[in-house]
């Protein structure tokens with residue numbers, strides 16, 4: 226199986242005598258090329274889900290597999306390598322570096338891993354082109370619109386050719402037209418490059434672009450069957 230698999234994952238937070246069950250026996254498999262949405266009210270467990278899927282947080286119970294590698298019991302150094310190589314994160318705001326051009330925002334990911342080759346530059350340019358950013362290649366974030374900045378962030382998430390793409394409310398800072406444009410391009414890229422992708426969203430208008438939709442409530446994940 227290429228992609229991500231959560232098997233009976235439970236996450237408990239303990240604060241003094243209080244216990245919160247943020248995820249309650251969650252099982253989910255997302256294969257390469259699938260784009261899945263997770264919706265749910267505030268405090269339902271969405272961030273906890275993304276943190277565990279993104280190797281940022283460990284489950285209390287259950288197991289997580291990325292491309293068949295069981296990451297459940299890895300140490301911090303190994304988890305950090307998984308994050309760098311296997312996971313592309315897209316956040317609510319683009320979090321671009323103000324003094325880097327669009328192209329360099331992508332290449333910095335490679336610099337963190339070693340050196341930048343000619344092939345890396347070609348790949349970064351191809352990603353920017355795919356996301357409709359040919360004219361923005363040498364522009365700085367303050368010379369781009371909010372939608373363009375978010376598209377640069379999406380291209381950056383694909384730069385390391387990760388197995389998994391995790392997006393946390395990627396349209397939160399965008400108006401409707403830009404939100405549609407951004408999620409559509411993201412969905413195209415997920416399909417074209419065969420990534421397993423999860424998008425947490427409050428924005429039900431974006432669900433049409435997803436293959437499956439799950440609702441999470443009080444840490445319990447269920448597939449929505451009547452939305453699409």
Ligand SMILES: Nc1ncnc2c1ncn2[C@@H]1O[C@H](COP(=O)(O)OP(=O)(O)OP(=O)(O)O)[C@@H](O)[C@H]1O
Nearest residue numbers: 238239240245247266267268269270271272273274
């Ligand atoms: N570090 C923590 N310590 C204790 N409880 C926590 C911690 N992080 C989250 N929780 C609790 O776990 C539950 C799920 O939180 P989580 O942040 O995953 O929800 P969410 O769906 O992402 O919410 P939102 O949409 O508001 O961001 C909530 O009850 C929250 O208060």
